[in-house]
Structures are given as C-alpha cells and as structure tokens.
Amino acid sequence: MKIKDKIKKINQHLVRYFGIPSRPKKLPNPIDTVIATILSQNTNDSNSYKAYQNLKQKYDSWEEVAEIPKNKIEKIIRVAGLGKQKSETIKKLLTSLQKNHKNVNLQYVRKMSDEDILKELTSIKGIGVKTASCVLLFSLDRNVCPVDTHVHRTLNRIGLVKTKTPDKTFELINKSIPTGIAHQFHTNLIKLGREICKPGKPLCSVCPLKTDCRFKNKNFEAIKTNTKNNFLLLDSI
Numbered sequence: 001m002k003i004k005d006k007i008k009k010i011n012q013h014l015v016r017y018f019g020i021p022s023r024p025k026k027l028p029n030p031i032d033t034v035i036a037t038i039l040s041q042n043t044n045d046s047n048s049y050k051a052y053q054n055l056k057q058k059y060d061s062w063e064e065v066a067e068i069p070k071n072k073i074e075k076i077i078r079v080a081g082l083g084k085q086k087s088e089t090i091k092k093l094l095t096s097l098q099k100n101h102k103n104v105n106l107q108y109v110r111k112m113s114d115e116d117i118l119k120e121l122t123s124i125k126g127i128g129v130k131t132a133s134c135v136l137l138f139s140l141d142r143n144v145c146p147v148d149t150h151v152h153r154t155l156n157r158i159g160l161v162k163t164k165t166p167d168k169t170f171e172l173i174n175k176s177i178p179t180g181i182a183h184q185f186h187t188n189l190i191k192l193g194r195e196i197c198k199p200g201k202p203l204c205s206v207c208p209l210k211t212d213c214r215f216k217n218k219n220f221e222a223i224k225t226n227t228k229n230n231f232l233l234l235d236s237i
Helices: 003-018 030-039 045-058 062-067 070-076 083-101 107-111 114-122 129-139 149-158 166-173 182-195
Strands: none
Touching: 003 166, 003 182, 030 045, 030 083, 030 107, 030 129, 045 070, 062 083, 070 083, 107 114, 114 129, 129 166, 129 182, 149 166, 149 182
16 A cells, blocks of 8 residues: 555544544644744743743734843743754744844745745754754645754654654655645644553554554553543644
C-alpha cells in the first residue's frame, strides 16, 4: 500500500474515534501563530496560552513588544518555561520584521509558496520547521501537517515511517498527504499521542489503530479512565 493510502486509512480510523476537529471561522494571523508556537515548545498548551495571553493583554500590538527589552519579555512569558530561549527568539523575530519589512507582521507570506515560507521563517534563529509549518496549517490553511513529538512518536509506532527526527517525519509524510485532511490528521494524531499513545506506557487496549499498529511493546493492561484533553493552543488563539 502506498504511503498516501496508508495516511488516508489512518486518518479514517482517527476521525471515527475522535471526530473531525473544529476550527475557528477566522484563522489567526501568521505572526500570532508563530509566537504562540514558540511559546508552546517543551510545555503544555495551557501554560503556553497563559504566556501568550500575558503578552496580548499587556501590549496592544507586536510593534510594542518589539520595543521592550528581551528580559522584560522573559518575565512576562515565564509561565511557559524556557523564558530566556523563547524571549530571545521572539525578540529576533520581531526586530527582523521591523528591520526588513518596516512593520511587525507576516501578512506578506500569504503570497508565498509553502517551500518559500518554510525557508523564510526558519532563517530566523530559534524558529524550526515545526513552528513554520504551523503557520502554513493554522493561519494559511495550507494542506501541510506539522510534526511535533506526538505526531513523530505515533507515526513511528504505527509503522507509517521509520525516522529518527520530527523534521524527517515531516519531510516524508508531507510528500504524500491527501488533499484537505492535514488539519484533522495533525490534530487527531496529537490527541492520540496525548491521551492514548503516551511516551512511557501507551493505552493500546483503547487505541483505534491497535489492529494496524506495528509497535512491538503494546500495553493491553486494563485502564480505569482515559483522560481527554481537548484544548489545543493553535485553534484557540
């Protein structure tokens, strides 16, 4: 079976189990998505959202944030963790836009190809393929599936890919992603990774993909509850 057909089959199983994820009618601005995704690194969506809201509530625009010192940004986003690293990336992004485009937004990328947007955003230190691809999916509605640790882990366990890094997984699956399913595929894989296909001890007995999954160390121990976490940062900003 071709990888495109495998993705389609996996997606069908996930949609039956989780449903089709809802999306906001108005998609977030690209600059909002970049900053929210930077804040989401190595923390949960709840803390990322708090840090994002701290910035949005304190300042009226990203132009204002661009003018404040890096250490002040670090204090405001502290709840998201890795404040020094994240504040540095945010500051570099905003000052780069100010210098090269005379304004602090990313509206100009709307006319660019997927490949050029990825190249443009990842040229800024601290912004990787995952963050750039989130802009493509969540702000521009491109048929691109970002790959975070959950997506990378689940797709390797299932056996769709055999890769060592999320970036390599991204490269492989986005060559074959069926038209129009990227958002539901990405979102439902994250739900799968959070709720069922957990890093340490997956809950294989309730997994909608257990029949097709190639993971060798399946866990079929009985579980009392299956906690659901439906809050997703980039569909909430």
